Amino acid sequence: MFEAWGLLFNGIIAASDPTILTGVFFGAIVGLLIGALPGLGPSAGVAILLPIAVTFDGTAAIAALGAVYYGAQYGGAVTAILLGIPGDASAVMTVVDGYPLAKRGKAGQALSISIVASFIGGLIGLVLLTIFATTIARAALAFGPIEMTAVMIFALALVSVLGSTDWIKSFIALFLGVWIGMIGLDPILGMPRYTFGEVMLFEGIDFSILAVGIFGLAEMFASPIVSSADKSKMARFSFRDLMPNFRDIKQCLNPLFSGSVIGFFVGILPGIGAAASSMIAYAFAKRTSKNKEAYGTGTLEGVASPEAANNSASYGNMIPMFALGIPGSGTTAVLMGGLLMIGLQPGPLLFENQPEFVWTIFGSFYIGNLALVAITILMVPLLAACASLRPGYLYPIVIGVVIFGVYSISYSMFDVALTVLFGLVGYVLTRLNYPVVPLVLGVILGPLLERGIRRTLVSSDGDLSVFLHSPIAVVVLALTLSLLTVPRLIRHFNLTRAISDN
Amino acid sequence: MIILRYVDLAVSLLLVAFGIYIVTQGLAFGYSDRSGVGAGFFPIWIGGGIAALSAVNFLKVVRNNLHLGTIEISEVVRVVFTSAAMLGFIYLSHHVGMIASILVLMLAIGAIYGPRSKVFYLWLLPICGVTTLFLYLIFRVLLGALLI
Known part of the structure; x- marks a missing residue:
């Protein structure tokens, strides 16, 4: 364990390299803006920036993309408090107490505690990430192809079941993603599959094209055109109020710590995400508070708890991706796509083969989390102004960046056309309540899963029972089976009992 | 206004057809070969899954008279x-x-x-x-x- 902290220290020093620091600051500022802009979430932000970021040096690219993700958690709170408009889904609970506080003339105090909570939540999340990522990665080294295949099946099932209320549509989306991942030359036999005679598809579809289309364009298409926020309703504050106040921090210690810990552990679970973690943390803080009645009317604890949770969750969310190579959310799937694009395969071996890269990235997270405190304080007026930016001004800029970014991947207009197609597909799926996260995970994990299953079956002469020879795989597959069947059996049993009772 | 229920039904039917297309292509790639599993092994399962689940979704929407709302x-x-x-x-x-x-x-x-x-x-x-x-x-x- 001490070894990990030593490596982290070296990582923080390595992350102080000017190139990486530029990436971190650039990503943090973009993330803050994305977080503050209603209609664009962190997954869209990371996806839009992906084609540009991969042109940086590899480590700086991932440091920048990571900074967009955790920066967005800081930005969402600003518009939530000042205008009552959550910048992204994870800031919804911040509105509940943050906006009433702002209306009572305590906007600066609410913003200050949200920044402190984001920092403490981020710091606790990072410490837990440092501890758990290495431990889980070390344990996962014992996993062979059979066990990893079983874990991948479990993660995909978990995301599909937990990520949506309609499991049928989740699995359809997942299978569509796996099919998209099959496009190109067969990984074992080398024959073209589903390329429709198009040579440009032989190498498969570049992940960033799909991510930009499905997350970036589709999210924009499906966002309602709202008139810009009324600036006159914006609460006033002074810069002096934004400075951390120790009396407020002392008052919020319990929700700060409970929110950070809850956020982290809920964030680890695939398919849950930062929004749900902030809701759970808020409910817990309210239930355990001596001042329950104040929640919802404008209390600092009600701001501290969800803000600590959503920041901590963003780091918890990275554990399955870094330690197992299995992303648990849309944003980490795009991050993993970035890692694959720069030639790195996330998973336990990443810690063994590329320790410098891993610890430099973790070091950049620590620097970014600290830097965001100052950047957020300085950028509060700009972030508040973002909420009043009309889609008519914002969308042309986003589309300009998207088109140039996608074109620059391989200087191909065919890629731009594919992005438009995926944007339309994503829009239709979103409108019909098909969750897009399983689709994106299917594209990332589908090829790995197919290769794992086929190689295992080739080595066992097509004998499927080989998956039952590993106790770990048996337990994981049994968990998957129970995850898919038990809730439905319970519901069926309850329904039958209710009918017979009547 | 467009009633999303009808769009859902139409998309489900399209996906059933698309799943069948994936399966037929998968059969052409070959379900198995001398090494055990062929290039069509995975497409057949995935295409079959898309077709079957889309058919289930179609029936669910028809039977339960589900309302997904409308879009302008x-x-x-x-x-x-x-x-x-x-x-x-x-x-x-x-x-x-x-x-x-x-x-x-x-x-x-x-x-x-x-x-x-x-x-x-x-x-x-x-x-x-x-x-x-x-x-x-x-x-x-x-x-x-x-x-x-």
């Missing part, structure tokens, strides 16, 4: 116009280059999503102009991208 025709028109404008950009960039085309595209997108007011257009033009300049500086000058 204006929203669909906006999405179609935006996509058409982006495809138009691809065509135009081969004739006048990417820089001029992106400026035209951004103005078109602004017009699609913005209000019909003189003040809006007065602001839109410089915003698109400055963004075009930034795109040129970042992608051509800084990143060295080979623009058309």
